[in-house]
Amino acid sequence: MKNILVATDFSNNAYASLFYATKLFKSEVCTFYLLNTYNEFTPIQGKTGGLLGRKKHLEHVKKESETRLNETSHRIVLDNSNDLHHFETRSAEGSLIKIIKEEIAQKKIDFIVMGNKGFTQTADVFFGSNTIQVVQALNSCPVFAIPGEMDFKAPKDIAFVTDYKTGCHPSTLAPLLFVASLSNAAIHVMHINERQHLSAEQENNRILLEECLANVEHSFHNMYDFDDKAKVIETFLDTMKIDLYAMVNRKKSLFERLSREPVIKDVSMYSDVPFLILPDESEK
DSSP states (O other): OEEEEEEOOSOHHHHHHHHHHHHHTTTSOEEEEEEEEEOTTOOOTTOOTTSSOHHHHHHHHHHHHHHHHHHHHHHHHHHSOOTTEEEEEEEEESOHHHHHHHHHHHHTOSEEEEESOOTTOOTTSSSOHHHHHHHHHOOSSOEEEEOTTOOOOOOSEEEEEEOSSSOOSHHHHHHHHHHHHHTTOEEEEEEEOSSSSOOHHHHHHHHHHHHHTTTSOEEEEEEOOOSOHHHHHHHHHHHTTOSEEEEEEOTTSHHHHHHTSGGGGOGGGGTTSOEEEEEOGGGO
């Protein structure tokens, strides 16, 4: 059984990410934990700020959160009924990251699912601000960042973006291989190399990665000449008709460097492609 944590702010994108997850894991026995967090600054629908004291405001926000979580749970059952899936809800006051960490520990969460946009639909951020904060703060659980209101398509071609400097450990790749197995997808390794030749460590990691992919249809693609890492990724995803792409998150990794480049923060570049961020298990 898989335990899936779906964080929601009740936006259309958040619901789309939940719908995507239920479709992706349609053949698996799963418990989906729907989580909404709030604080004293969370707005109340249809009310203006400053009219209620802190305690009363929190009471209203809590009630609204619980009501909307129940509505979301009922809606997903109606939209995508599946006897293999069970839904639980949690409304909690406090920091999203802190509460997600609690859920991971208490519920043994296998995947986190979030939308890559929220209420603001801001066009100049890589993900929604909550999503990128969660990814940067956690390295203990795979995170799906799902584009806004996309139609579900079972992933048949998955890209794994790597520099061979990290992330080729079998336990790191296990979630990716599991996701690929759900739809018998092929994995296309996109190697972004800043130098023409691999170091000894990179070559060892490449060999280890190839061994991990031995039982999966796969291919290797090297990218040497480029001016912009984000653009070359965008071109690769488009050319290969990629349905989902993955990257390993760790300090000083390719993911961290890319997420700080201004150009990759243009969400329109990846608006149609779900993103799976993998924790680096070799660091543990």
